[in-house]
Amino acid sequence: MKILPTIGSPADLKKLSIEQLPTLAKEVRQAICDQVAKSGGHLAPNLGVVDLTIAMHYVFDFGHDRLLWDVGHQCYTHKLLTGRQHLLGKLRQRGGMAGFPEPRESDYDLFSVGHAGTGISTAVGVARGDTLGGEGWSPDNPSGRRVAVVIGDASIVNGVAMEGLNNAGVLHRQFLVVLNDNGMSIAKPQGAVAAYFDRVRMSPGYGEFKKAAREFVKHVPGGQALADLYHRAGEVSKTLAHEVHANGWFEHFNMVTVGPVDGHDIRALVEVLNEAKQFDRPIVLHVKTVKGKGFAFAEQDSCTFHSPSAFSMMEDMENEGCRVELKKGGRSFTAAFGDAMADLMARDPKVVACTAAMPDGTGISKVMPKFPDRVWDTGICESHAADMMCGLAKTGWKPFMAVYSTFLQRAFDQCFQEAALQGLPLRLCLDRAGLVGGDGAVHHGFCDISMLAVLPKAVIMGALDEPSMKAALDFMASHEDGITSLRYPRDGVSDRFTGTPCPPFVLGKARALVRHAAPDAAILAFGTMAHESAEAIASLGECTVDLYDARFAKPVDVELLKDLLGRGIPVITVEDHSVRGGFGACVLEACNEHGLDARLVTRLAIPDHWIHHGERKEQLVDAGLDPASIARAVRQAIDRAAAAPAQAPSAAARHAAGIA
Secondary structure, X not given: OOOHXXXXXXXXXOOOOHHHHHHHHHHHHHHHHHHHHHHOOOOHHHHXXXXXXXXXXXXXXXXXXXXXXXXXXXXXXXXXXXXXXXXHHHOOOOOOOOOOOOOOOOOXXXXXXXXXXXXXXXXXXXXXXXXXXXXXXXXXXXXOEOEEEEEEOOHHHOHHHHHHHHHHOOOOXXXXXXXXXXXXXXXXXXXXXXXXXXXXXXOOOHHHHHHHHHHHHHOOOOOOHXXXXXXXXXXXXXXXXXXXXXXXXXXXXXXXXXXXXXXOOHHHHHHHHXXXXXOOOEEEEEEEOOOOOOOHHHHHXXXXXXXXXXXXXXXXXXXXXXXXXXXXXXXXXXXXXXXXXXXXXXXXXXXXXXXXOOHHHHOHHHOOOOOOOOEEEOOOOHHHXXXXXXXXXXXXXXXXXXXXXXXXHHHHHHHHHHHHOOOOOOEEEEEOOXXXXXXXXXXXXXXXXXXXXXXXXXXXXXXXXXXXHHHHHHHHHHXXXXXXXXXXXXXXXXXXXXXXXXOOXXXXXXXXXXXOOOOOEEEEEOOOHHHHHXXXXXXXXXXXXXXXXXXXXXXXXXXXHHHHHHOOOOEEEEEEEEOOOOHHHHHXXXXXXXXXXXXXXXXXXXXXXXXXXXXXXXXXXXXXXXXXXXXXXHHHHHHHHHHOXXXXXXXXXXXXXXXX
């Protein structure tokens, strides 16, 4: 009889004997792998924390105590143990389990979190709040709430994580940071801190730690853990990492350090956690795990299987294992960007590039081996990456920073202070712009236009397809007068408009895709929304509708607006961005500035409410950005324009239209 189906809550888990927990862990790994094979999702990072998560729920009561996840994509086991097994079958789909912690699903999830580095800081706030309210655990308040935070996938190097550690060290109460050290980030971790942990893992003492940990806890009687744990932890640290600073790196943050502990030995984890939870000062438990644990293909290629699409597993009789094949989709914008950057860097030796821990996710991995001296992965630190690129710009290089749109917000201060204010040509390549599908609200790239539009001289562009992406990158390489950005979605590239040559990008000028002498309406589509708009136009057989690839959200094509609105033609803007501060808002501002009739402008964009995980096509319907919704909006705009009383055109409009 399987154990996992009997676990409806952590209370059921606590009824198991410790000898049963490894069997449960095996079942959890199989359930996660089977589901991700069907739907895609975060595989390797979740496989690595199964044992740790089981041990933590076995020791703590997180219905009462506080558990925070720093890297939200490691939460699948946590969800399966907290009453959500029935949601697994629709992982990351509408009505199913979110791929990240989600308070809408369960009270066991405190924050909806998909960005690294925030867990320790929010946990410090929760700890302070509980203490202020008299609810914090202490030896004098044994019924109070304990606080634990799990941080991993190399997010400990994030600047906010460091700030959190700096403040955690001055807490005068129980506070547990579990460092899940799997030797990996999304890709290979970067920087000096990562090198430090490599040295700890390679220490001769590490191989003996499993035995040492058990001896350690044997000699710390229950209820006597306070002083003894501190002193014994110091001795263990000295033994394990004698070539590193004797007291451990975290000691400098005034936090006791224990470990590294074998993160796949559930018994040892339970023993150490039982002692750690009795400690009334901040402590770091350093846990060594294997990313992708339990499946050889995921362990051996944890980058590919970090967040794979659906895949199939077939028995490999010859090698006594299994063969795994990822299901292939069409060519993605990410792949197109990687190839375009490789071409650009080959043609222009002044071009340099970087990413913040996402070489595969952004396509930068394609250029790293070709130009190892001109491409960098900085690790999970977008702010540093942006500032580093500004330093390169200051010294005459042409820096391109490849980053997810939703992660750009972490570097806005640097875009403002070190790039725009200095007039430096920082070039931002924004993958995953707009609605992202299964990752949901934590990863939607819905506010990059609104952030960057406030910066003087910033140029904001959208890619329609692969040829337009190449043309935009060429424009960016030659533009030296401030920040430029190019946004594109997590989607496949279309060849809908590739039958005609793609003209070069000219600052502030749109590209006509469909044009009539006297159209009933005109759609100004930003980026790939031109494809949905083209489908909408095809269903409007009775109407003649112009279609433009807007190309620029800043500066917008004012001359085009003057022409269309001056002739009384209703304009519909379509964008995969928030309606607040997006391309449509930039169009309205231009109309106001130039005295154009903004009543003829209809804006279609992501509405002012959260859109949660599901298929991207479902999300476009929710946002009113699918072809049927666009067609409906065009008809309504035409009807409104026909019904409205004739307005005398403004002087600017008359001049634009050539009226005396």
